[in-house]
Amino acid sequence: MRTASSVVLVAILLPLGLGQFWSYQLGLYALYATAAVGLGLCWGQSGFLPLGQALFFGLAAYLSGLAFIAFRGVSAIAVAAMPFIAIVSGGLAYAIGFLVFRRPSESGAYFSMITLALSLLAFQIATTWNSVTGGFNGLKGIPGLPGLDDISDVYYVSAAALLAVLALAGWLFKAPIGVLWRALAQNERRLQLFGYDTNQLKSVAFGVSGLMAGIGGVIYAPQQAIVTPQVVGFGLSADLVIWVAIGGRRSLLGPVVGTLLVGSLTAQLRDTLPFWEVLMALFFIVIVLVFPQGITGLAEPLARLLRARGARPPILAAKNSTDRLPARLTLDGVGVRIGEVTILDRLSLDFDQAGIFCVIGPNGAGKTSMFNVVSGELATASGRIGLGETRVNGLAPHRVSRLGVGRKLQIPSVFPDLTIADNLTIALWSGRAARLQLFDPRLRRWTSPVLEELKGRYPFLASDARKAAELSHGEQQILELAMALLTEPRILLLDEPCAGLSPDETSAVIDLIRWAARRLGGATIVIEHDMSLVKELAELVYVLHNGTLLAKGSVAAIQADPAVRAVYVGGEK
Amino acid sequence: MSACLAFENLTGGYGSTTIVRDLNGAAAAGEVLCVLGRNGVGKSTLMKLLFGYLPCRVGRVLLHGKSVDGLDPAARRRLGMTFCPQERPVFDDLSVRDNLTLMRNNRHLSPFRSYFARFPILERRLTQHAGTLSGGEKKILSFVRGLAEDQPVVLLDEPSEGVQWENILHMDACIAEKKAAGAAFIVVEQNLAFAERIADRYLIVDQGRAILEGTRSTIDRERVLAHMHV
């Protein structure tokens, strides 16, 4: 709250101190800053970089300009149209995101290049479509906003728009969806395995950024009285990226600081200092490589002081949306191939009772691949995987997770830059929070009976403010296991849960696994190498070899089986 | 006899995980050290530490008495170590011939004649892509490539995996010849019968630690079996 009020105060007082020229400049750059905040939401929060952000700003500007020209004299109608135009920008961004993110691309390069291309295309269209856009010289003679004559009035409108956008961004950053965006940037795969449609999340982020740019754009047209293709093209898109980077892309105010400071400075110095732009480019590269927090990173300690932190009472989570009764996992003749290599070969498994089962086998036997194919991360070439009555192969990973498949990965996989509390609540929201609830900041205080029990067993889980990266290896294993349990899955897949743990940590995890198996009541399947752990945990052991089931039985039966012995000890065949 | 390759107090792993702890061992010229153990106990991690793919958290690796810490795998290769990995042992996209001659000065096959006599399958498949070979055949290809490098220290990670017994016997003969010529071997194995044929010394690993050590004459076969089998 204190940060917010100080920002508002500064915004209001600024022009009084700086005079007419600067009020005008800042009014203009405040509008660009709305697009910059949106860019920061995509780049700094969600981890993808749109290179054509001016498209949405300029599109809104052109539409707004056209509206004001068309309704010259009855500008109230144009004013009423403004919010809808901004929504159009947002909707277009969402649609583009939806189209592009559907195809998973490893590095986000595809998305960035396509947004770049769209911005160039928009510039071309704006330049050549003379009849509508006025061509290269632009849309001229746009009437101003009604009732505003003074330059400082104009400034206040811009400042108000920027403050509105900042309020929206601040709300979203604090809401569950903001946490999910940050989680997405850190570990997209893990988020999918918790049941979140990451493509949708990215599309929504992009859509919101388009909306924010649109808010600035609709005011730009009546304020500047002219809209030229520059406002939709590559130059402004590139500038936005630079301003956001230098200001600090991860913070709320960073993009604003970058735009107002660097943007207006550049406008001043561009003509006087010949290589100013080259300097800015070098500065950008250095910041991106070495100092990603940007200018606001320097002010981070101060910001921490301004942040009021009070403990709020926790709220009980909603019930799980799907039926959480234990389900039977069956693999029926499942075959998986990658290229020419057979990973799984007519594998048939049936986990029809509750209990703890261990899967063992030599390297390359297909154990983790079996988990991956159940989770939906590998496609089956043949066969069927069923969870209860539902056919599961062919579903996207987040859908499989929603059906109640919980997974703990081989290497502890949490969200390192988020707090422990955030990590745990992400698991809680999965399957329980309705889509719209993800915008409700109160959900961050959710807890559940299972979570409370876990916090009782492992007190470190209750130290909310610590980042997950600060935990020891063993604690991260327990955290990830706890997160898997919080979704109250019907089937639990644990991949080497004790890898790299000390003996104390190992017995803690064994206890947790036993407790979880009792509490959840379904099948818990554990991949393990350590035979002493297998002996402690397993009711039944499955031995995989060359992608298929070699043997199944109690530990003693497995040990006596000559086929198993041949695999482990070798022989003279 | 001074050790060609020795490792002391070796501790290391991936990222924040420690897989192997405090391992010691050595192979002198003409000796084979066999590292045995079940899956996941850290045998491959040990090999990666020895060849420089992973940094040693504690301990050091000595080649001819000198530490090789900080040297990357390519540098260790140049100093006289050969490595045949367990996973992805060949270049699938290249032909068998290219796999054998890639890092040599020319594409001549004369250095491989004696190996082709033992493993005729390689000569038959010279022009085929290595990716079309069976698992055992890939291992044979990798084995021949490694031994033909003629280096003083050879590290083999499960050379017999998927290989038929008759070819395993040929591998035994090749290793014996190299031993006579003074090469030192460290071999990770899961086939006890093969290990027993080639090993001069044993190191049994479980849960990343050394459980049992010994020479051919002193090692207790029953105890070894107990640690290898489930």
Add this chain to the structure above:
Amino acid sequence: MDPLIVTQAINVLYAVSTLAVLALGLAVIFGLLGVLNIAHGEFVMIGAYCAYLIQSWEWPYLVALPLALAICGVIGWAVEWIMIRPLYRRPFDTLVATWGLSLLLRKIAEGIFGLGFRSVAIPLPGTVDFLGTEYPIYRLVLIAISLAVVAGLVIWYGSSRTGSRIRAMVSNPELAQAQGMSVRQLAAGTFIVGTCLAGLGGVMIAPLAPVQPFMGLDYVLRAFFVLIVGGLGSVLGLVSGAAVIGGFDSVISAVTTTTDGYFAVLVLAILFLWLRPRGIIAHS
């Protein structure tokens, strides 16, 4: 044969072959090193400005080639060392870094030459009678050079020792290191080859395109679309991608406007991304 059809056919061949050469540098770096060099277009720009400089100094046009290769090579070496090498495992950061590089190179060009268009005179002016129609000599020469460069690189990569080593390094870097290959050197060399190919492309097309600091954007996007359509894995993919994009663009642009051509190419690229993410020649 109807001279109009011949002209159009050669136009399409010209568009496809020059696009293939211009995309080659990006394909080499993206396909082999996994790095998307957004500054690819700026290396083309450097080549074009070299041609402009050589011509303004009244030296023979061919001298532009070694000059462009030298500059692109040195910058490529420096960039790989400083920016790309530390970021190989972070593909998103290399994207941002090369974007920053493209910005820097653009701004330097702007600082030296200004924003205006420069024109480079065609070194081999005039037309020749070809298959029953009058066609510009220089374009025919470009087609020949493009085909030669692509074919030459393909043959070299497929059969030479270094080509095999690069293939080995790309598919199995651990084994490559185990056999003593200096992955670092090979990677640097590959990157430099990519930037030099871009510079070569710039020298080639300088007489036929307006030379200005922003010219690179168009080329990097087109090259990128070629890779989306053609897939990253093979040269056949590159050529088929160039054929589709180049062919599409020249046909539609001839019928309507260049903007429509561009729009059509963009839609096509998005469709391919959506339906066939591995490109026409699916390469596992």
